[in-house]
Amino acid sequence: MITMIVGEIANFVAYAFAPALLVTPLGALSIIISAVLAHIILREKLHIFGVLGCVLCVVGSTAIVLHAPQEREIESVTELWQMAMEPAFLLYATLVITCAIILIFHFIPQYGQTHIMVYIGVCSLLGSLSVMGVKALGIAMKLTLSGVNQLVYPQTWIFAIIVATFLLTQLNYLNKALDTFNTAVVSPIYYVMFTSLTILASVIMFKDWDRQSPTQVITELCGFVTILSGTFLLHKTKDMVDGVSTSSPIRLAKHVEEDGYNGLEGIPLRRQESMRS
Numbered sequence: 001m002i003t004m005i006v007g008e009i010a011n012f013v014a015y016a017f018a019p020a021l022l023v024t025p026l027g028a029l030s031i032i033i034s035a036v037l038a039h040i041i042l043r044e045k046l047h048i049f050g051v052l053g054c055v056l057c058v059v060g061s062t063a064i065v066l067h068a069p070q071e072r073e074i075e076s077v078t079e080l081w082q083m084a085m086e087p088a089f090l091l092y093a094t095l096v097i098t099c100a101i102i103l104i105f106h107f108i109p110q111y112g113q114t115h116i117m118v119y120i121g122v123c124s125l126l127g128s129l130s131v132m133g134v135k136a137l138g139i140a141m142k143l144t145l146s147g148v149n150q151l152v153y154p155q156t157w158i159f160a161i162i163v164a165t166f167l168l169t170q171l172n173y174l175n176k177a178l179d180t181f182n183t184a185v186v187s188p189i190y191y192v193m194f195t196s197l198t199i200l201a202s203v204i205m206f207k208d209w210d211r212q213s214p215t216q217v218i219t220e221l222c223g224f225v226t227i228l229s230g231t232f233l234l235h236k237t238k239d240m241v242d243g244v245s246t247s248s249p250i251r252l253a254k255h256v257e258e259d260g261y262n263g264l265e266g267i268p269l270r271r272q273e274s275m276r277s
Helices: 002-017 025-040 048-067 077-084 087-111 116-145 154-180 183-206 214-237 254-259 269-276
Strands: none
Touching: 002 116, 025 048, 025 183, 025 214, 048 214, 077 087, 077 116, 077 154, 077 183, 087 116, 087 154, 087 183, 116 154, 116 183, 154 183, 183 214
């Protein structure tokens, strides 16, 4: 728990010194470290495709780091507030909040237990806005510690309220997704949607790509796609032993496993195993 808290604090600080376009995709490095530690400490077998997935994540991360845009100099939290009030970002924020409300009040009661994209959609949409708020808070704290007090501005506290509200909502529905569906399915889908929307929000609010050449932008996108490929490969093959997956690809919901029935064939899983043997 202590190391997790320290890691999250370091992640928070990173947003104050680097663009979200750089920080967010590099979260895939934690997947590599987790896979390696699980192999060393927990004696979990790391399949050859898992190793390939780790390599892809490293290559993609390197491409993004080498071509990431420089952090924009911000002198006051009011400057960040002006960026957030621009028409393009206001339109994006309005669409995100509207879609999240529709998902929460209309789709989750009907499809939350059967469609994985409903929960993950809420988490990813609100997560993209929460990252923008976290970055604004991080910059405000950096300026405050450097001697320019930003706590006197009401915008700082508005950003803090936005972050707290969206983070609590995001964690709530992420926990519901993990409780309902398999982690191996939730994690890669959530990473892809959350990272993609965060990059989009950062590009709209901070205009990161305006200061870059088309070659740099394309290279960053290729690096991001490479990371996504490595992440999917890691999660898809984490249960593989000698080329055979130990988990059925058609079972997504946890309640299916707990009940011991295969919903497509209507045959108890244990009975299926005995029939195969």
